[in-house]
Amino acid sequence: DVKVTQSSRYLVKRTGEKVFLECVQDMDHENMFWYRQDPGLGLRLIYFSYDVKMKEKGDIPEGYSVSREKKERFSLILESASTNQTSMYLCASSFFTGGTGELFFGEGSRLTVL
Amino acid sequence: KQEVTQIPAALSVPEGENLVLNCSFTDSAIYNLQWFRQDPGKGLTSLLLIQSSQREQTSGRLNASLDKSSGRSTLYIAASQPGDSATYLCANYNFNKFYFGSGTKLNVKP
Numbered sequence: 001d002v003k004v005t006q007s008s009r010y011l012v013k014r015t016g017e018k019v020f021l022e023c024v025q026d027m028d029h030e031n032m033f034w035y036r037q038d039p040g041l042g043l044r045l046i047y048f049s050y051d052v053k054m055k056e057k058g059d060i061p062e063g064y065s066v067s068r069e070k071k072e073r074f075s076l077i078l079e080s081a082s083t084n085q086t087s088m089y090l091c092a093s094s095f096f097t098g099g100t101g102e103l104f105f106g107e108g109s110r111l112t113v114l
Numbered sequence: 115k116q117e118v119t120q121i122p123a124a125l126s127v128p129e130g131e132n133l134v135l136n137c138s139f140t141d142s143a144i145y146n147l148q149w150f151r152q153d154p155g156k157g158l159t160s161l162l163l164i165q166s167s168q169r170e171q172t173s174g175r176l177n178a179s180l181d182k183s184s185g186r187s188t189l190y191i192a193a194s195q196p197g198d199s200a201t202y203l204c205a206n207y208n209f210n211k212f213y214f215g216s217g218t219k220l221n222v223k224p
Contacts, residue, residue, distance in 0.1 A: 004157075031210070042216045043203075050210065090157055094207075100165060101146045101207045105157040 002027050006091050006106035013113050019078040021109050023091030029104075030096035032074035034058075034066065036087040037108075043090070049074055050096050081113045116141045120204060120215035127194055128223050135189040135218045137204035142182045144206040149178050149189050152201045152217070161202075162189070194222045 007022035025032065033048040035058075045058030047066040055066050063085060067075045074093075078085055091106040117140045127133055137147070146165050150158040162171045162178040164187070170179040177190040187204055203217040 006157075033212070043214045045211075048210075088155075092158075092212075094212075096210070100163055102160060102163045103148060103205065103207070103212055104160060105150075108155070108157040110155065 002104050004091055004093055004104050004106040006089075006109045008109050009107060011109060011111045013081050013111065015082060015113060017081050017113075019081050019111065019113075021076040021078075021089055021091075021111070023074045023076070023093075023106055024072050025074075025093040025104070026072065027093060027104065028071065029093035030071070031094045032068065033092040033094075033103075034064075034074065034076045035090045035092065036060070037090055038087050046076065078111075081111075083113050085111065086113045087111060116144075116206065116208060116211075116213040118204060118206065118213045118215040120202075120218050122218060123216070124219040124221070126221040126223060129194060129196060131194050131222075132190070132192050133194055133220075135191070135202050135204075135220070137187040137189070137215055139185045139187075139206055139213070141208065142185055144182065144208045147178075147180050147187050147204060147206045149176075149187075150203045150205065152203060158203060191220075194220075196222050196224050198222050 004025045034046040035043045049055045049068045065077045089109045094103045119138045148163045149161045164180040175192040180187045201217040201219045205214045
């Protein structure tokens with residue numbers, strides 16, 4: 001069974017803290033994605049990666065960075081958390097070449113910044 | 115830029131009814147189209163994937179169709195149940211990007 005695992009389901013952080021959101025997939029997918037989801041705004045792409053150590057900015061990269069040191073792991077970093085980063089964060093993965101292009105999501109990480 | 119629209123935004127039906135959810139997109143050059151289900155506070159669960167060369171896919175009470183030329187996909191749910199209550203999103207994949215609709219929130223009343 002395919003699996004995308006996000007390390008934390010719920011986090012509460014204070015303004016200015018550094019926050020790490022971890023995502024691991026066990027499907028040997030090349031592509032990995034970080035989205036945030038807010039009511040009325042839908043899913044917005046923050047960053048994606050199509051290979052180890054490769055990253056591309058999505059639609060809303062400001063205030064975020066990412067790290068992909070291993071193929072199975074993609075981390076989202078909030079260098080200095082702010083209240084407007086309170087959101088649901090969703091990690092996803094898919095094959096880059098070949099296959100069906102099916103996208104798989106993790107369970108989500110609900111971040112609250114106080 | 116690809117635009118994906120889902121109408122209606124919300125739908126409430128009595129249990130047992132057959133229903134259709136709609137998804138339209140502006141650029142027909144897609145690699146695939148995928149339907150997801152999202153329960154409150156959870157991630158997205160893949161329901162059905164239709165490759166660009168296919169016309170439809172079926173899984174149990176769900177049937178998804180794709181008409182690339184008209185830029186439309188539909189998700190048909192037969193004999194709806196209260197457990198089908200969720201938000202349903204469609205997305206298509208093109209040039210290494212996924213484009214999502216904003217979803218249809220379905221409520222199936224017992």
